[in-house]
Every structure is written in C-alpha cells, then in structure tokens.
Amino acid sequence: MTQLSLTPAVALDAFDLAILDILQRDNTTSQREIAQAVHLSAPAVQRRIRRLRESGVIRKEVAVLDASRLGRPLILTVEVHLHDEHPQRTAGMRARIMAEPAIQQCYGITGEADYLLVITASSMAEYEALTERLFGGDDNIRRYRTSVALTCLKMGLHVPLT
Amino acid sequence: MTQLSLTPAVALDAFDLAILDILQRDNTTSQREIAQAVHLSAPAVQRRIRRLRESGVIRKEVAVLDASRLGRPLILTVEVHLHDEHPQRTAGMRARIMAEPAIQQCYGITGEADYLLVITASSMAEYEALTERLFGGDDNIRRYRTSVALTCLKMGLHVPLT
DNA sequence: GATGAAATAGCTACAGA
DNA sequence: TCTGTAGCTATTTCATC
Numbered sequence: 001m002t003q004l005s006l007t008p009a010v011a012l013d014a015f016d017l018a019i020l021d022i023l024q025r026d027n028t029t030s031q032r033e034i035a036q037a038v039h040l041s042a043p044a045v046q047r048r049i050r051r052l053r054e055s056g057v058i059r060k061e062v063a064v065l066d067a068s069r070l071g072r073p074l075i076l077t078v079e080v081h082l083h084d085e086h087p088q089r090t091a092g093m094r095a096r097i098m099a100e101p102a103i104q105q106c107y108g109i110t111g112e113a114d115y116l117l118v119i120t121a122s123s124m125a126e127y128e129a130l131t132e133r134l135f136g137g138d139d140n141i142r143r144y145r146t147s148v149a150l151t152c153l154k155m156g157l158h159v160p161l162t
Numbered sequence: 163m164t165q166l167s168l169t170p171a172v173a174l175d176a177f178d179l180a181i182l183d184i185l186q187r188d189n190t191t192s193q194r195e196i197a198q199a200v201h202l203s204a205p206a207v208q209r210r211i212r213r214l215r216e217s218g219v220i221r222k223e224v225a226v227l228d229a230s231r232l233g234r235p236l237i238l239t240v241e242v243h244l245h246d247e248h249p250q251r252t253a254g255m256r257a258r259i260m261a262e263p264a265i266q267q268c269y270g271i272t273g274e275a276d277y278l279l280v281i282t283a284s285s286m287a288e289y290e291a292l293t294e295r296l297f298g299g300d301d302n303i304r305r306y307r308t309s310v311a312l313t314c315l316k317m318g319l320h321v322p323l324t
Numbered sequence: 325g326a327t328g329a330a331a332t333a334g335c336t337a338c339a340g341a
Numbered sequence: 342t343c344t345g346t347a348g349c350t351a352t353t354t355c356a357t358c
Contacts, residue, residue: 010231012232020225020227020232023224023225024224024225024226024227025222025224026222026223026224027189027190027223027224027225028189028223030351030352030353031352031353032351032352032353040325040326041325041326041327042326042352042353043325043326043327043353043354043355044325044326046353046354047325055231056228056231057227057228057231057232058225058226058227058228059226059227059228060187060188060225060226061188061189061190061223061224061225061226062185062186062187062188062189062223062224062226062320063182063185063186063189063220063222063223064186064220064221064222064223064224064319065182065186065219065220065221065319065321066218066219066220066221067319067321069172069217069218069219070174070182070219070321070323072321072322075269077269077271077278094315097315097316098315098316101320101322102322103316104316104318104319104320105280105316105317105318106314106315106316107237107239107309107311107312107313107314107315107317108311108312108313108314108315109239109309109310109311109312110309110310110312111307111308111309111310113309115315116239116309116311118267118280120321120322145273146273147269147271147272147273147275147278148271148272148273149269149270149271149278150269150270150271150272151269151270152268152269152270153256153259153260153268153269153270154259154260154265154266154267154268155267155269155319156266156267156319157226157227157229157266157317157318157319158224158263158266159227159229159232159234159282160234160263160264160282161232192332192333192334193333193334193335194332194333194334202344202345203344203345203346204333204334204335204345205334205335205336205344205345205346206343206344206345208334208335209343209344
C-alpha cells in the first residue's frame with residue numbers, strides 16, 4: 001500500500017533494467033522482441049519477467065486510458081489542510097479517499113498542507129459533489145484548496161532506470 | 163500531448179467499457195478470458211481492442227514499476243510560481259521538464275501556483291541537483307515550494323468507468 | 325542461460341444475422 | 342456493420358541439457 005516503505009533492494013542486473021525499461025514503455029512487446037533487444041534468449045527473458053513480477057518490482061500491468069475521451073475531461077488537484085493529523089482522526093478521510101474511484105492519487109505530504117490529491121471529474125458539478133462527500137461532515141478538515149489543471153504536460157508513473 | 167484537449171467523443175458501448183475496465187486493471191488478461199467475462203467471442207473482443215487502441219482511447223499499455231525498489235524511494239511534489247506565464251517565457255522551463263525523466267507528472271494549474279510537479283528521486287541530493295537544473299538559471303521562476311510525500315495512499319491513473 | 329517440444333494465445337478469413 | 346466459427350500462425354511455457 002505505502003509505496004514509500006523501505007523494501008529491501010532486489011538484486012537487479014543490467015539485463016533486468018533493460019527489460020524493465022522496455023516493459024514500462026510498452027508491455028505488449030513480445031518476449032522474442034525483448035530477447036533480441038537485450039541479447040538474451042526468450043526463455044531467459046521470460047524467467048526474469050516472472051521473477052520481477054513475483055518480487056513486486058513490476059507492481060502491475062495495465063492499459064492507460066484517455067480520461068477525456070471517457071467523459072472525464074477535468075483534472076483537479078487539491079491541497080487538504082487538517083486540524084489534527086493523528087491516525088485515528090484521519091482514518092475516516094483516508095477510507096473515503098480510497099473508496100472514491102475519481103481520486104487517482106493521494107499523497108500525505110510535509111509542509112503547509114497535509115494531503116495532496118489528484119482527481120479526475122466529468123464536470124465541476126460532479127467535483128463539487130465529490131468534495132461534499134469527502135469533506136462535508138468531517139470537522140477535522142481545516143480547509144482545502146482546489147486547482148484546476150489547464151494543461152497536462154506530463155502524466156505518468158514512468159520510473160527512470162539509470 | 164495535452165490530455166485535456168476536447169477530443170470528439172468516440173462511440174463506446176457497454177461491451178467496450180467492460181473490456182476497458184478489465185484492461186486498465188490487468189492488460190495481461192487473455193482475449194479468451196475477456197471474451198467469456200463480457201459474453202462475446204474472442205475475435206469480437208480483439209476487434210474492439212484494436213479499435214480502442216487505434217482511436218486512442220487506450221493511450222498506452224505499460225508495466226507499472228515499484229520506484230522504491232528501483233532506488234528511487236522519494237516522491238516530491240513541487241508548486242512552481244512564475245513571474246510571467248506567457249508561452250514564450252515558459253517554453254524553456256517546459257522543455258526542461260519534458261527532458262527530465264525524474265519528473266513524472268506536470269500540470270499547469272489555476273490558483274496561486276502556476277505548475278504542479280510530481281517527482282521521483284533517489285535522494286535529496288539528487289533532487290536538489292534536479293531543482294538546480296530546472297530552476298537555476300531561469301529568472302522567470304518566482305519561487306517553488308517543495309513537499310515531501312511521507313505516505314502514498316493512492317498512486318495511479320485508473321479512470322472510473324461509470 | 326540455451327534448446328526444442330507442448331500448450332496457449334492471438335490473428336485472419338469466411339459465413340450469417 | 343457487427344458477430345461467431347473455424348483454422349492457422351505466433352507466442353508463451355515447460356522440460357531438458
């Protein structure tokens with residue numbers, strides 16, 4: 001769940017990194033193609049991919065959809081400021097965040113705000129309804145500050161493999 | 163590029179949405195499995211997937227990696243405040259952002275700040291070097307405010323298909 | 325890590341609604 | 342125009358070296 005936990009580093013060699021680099025760009029690439037790109041046999045590539053999946057280095061394999069073509073043209077970012085950030089007092093809000101599919105990302109952050117949300121919405125009306133569900137009855141919410149994303153220069157979770 | 167452009171809505175029926183819902187959770191699901199889940203034949207599923215890919219509803223198909231297991235345990239969010247947000251004055255910074263693999267996301271937003279960045283880093287030293295490259299010689303940067311992500315409750319680009 | 329056989333998945337063509 | 346059936350091709354998978 002918490003992507004920031006200190007997980008023991010798995011031993012990855014240059015072959016693994018090369019394979020990962022291909023898969024995180026396009027995981028429909030066939031093992032044979034990968035094999036000749038990294039100069040390995042297809043079964044060797046397959047064993048490495050299986051290990052990377054089982055060890056959790058590959059977290060999941062997914063299709064990335066175009067939200068705007070699926071009726072959700074809006075992206076909003078929200079800074080949430082709490083009165084009290086103790087776990088017991090924030091449990092409810094965390095549960096509501098997890099239960100809302102429209103909330104794509106949520107980070108607990110240092111600094112002025114306590115949480116940063118990235119949200120997709122079909123309309124401002126839908127977004128307002130969401131904020132009401134999220135923050136409406138929670139007296140631990142001090143305030144929240146919404147920004148509308150006008151442009152999206154980059155959107156992804158691509159990890160640099162140096 | 164700009165995921166927020168108003169693209170003409172593609173006609174998607176319930177079958178398409180059901181297929182997309184499966185693929186954005188796990189795109190390694192075989193066409194046969196999808197076929198029996200949505201009550202269609204495998205070739206019908208394949209034709210629909212091909213159309214969804216070609217029309218851009220499926221933007222890409224990727225493996226999502228665990229950044230912390232790849233030597234990048236830090237997630238940082240940065241609010242960038244500019245003096246002047248005119249395209250000519252921001253072109254350089256936008257280019258630098260696009261060129262930095264460590265910058266995972268960048269939104270141009272309304273409100274106090276002009277840009278919101280989500281960045282992955284291996285260390286604070288690496289992050290500081292990045293900010294120097296990004297903001298160092300640019301006198302259009304008024305200020306930037308960094309937050310460290312302590313927890314990551316949600317991280318993804320999963321689009322709700324209602 | 326490589327080779328080769330078996331199983332599985334993906335693709336194309338054709339016929340029908 | 343779309344679906345489903347059939348058959349082929351390619352890929353993945355597994356056992357063996």
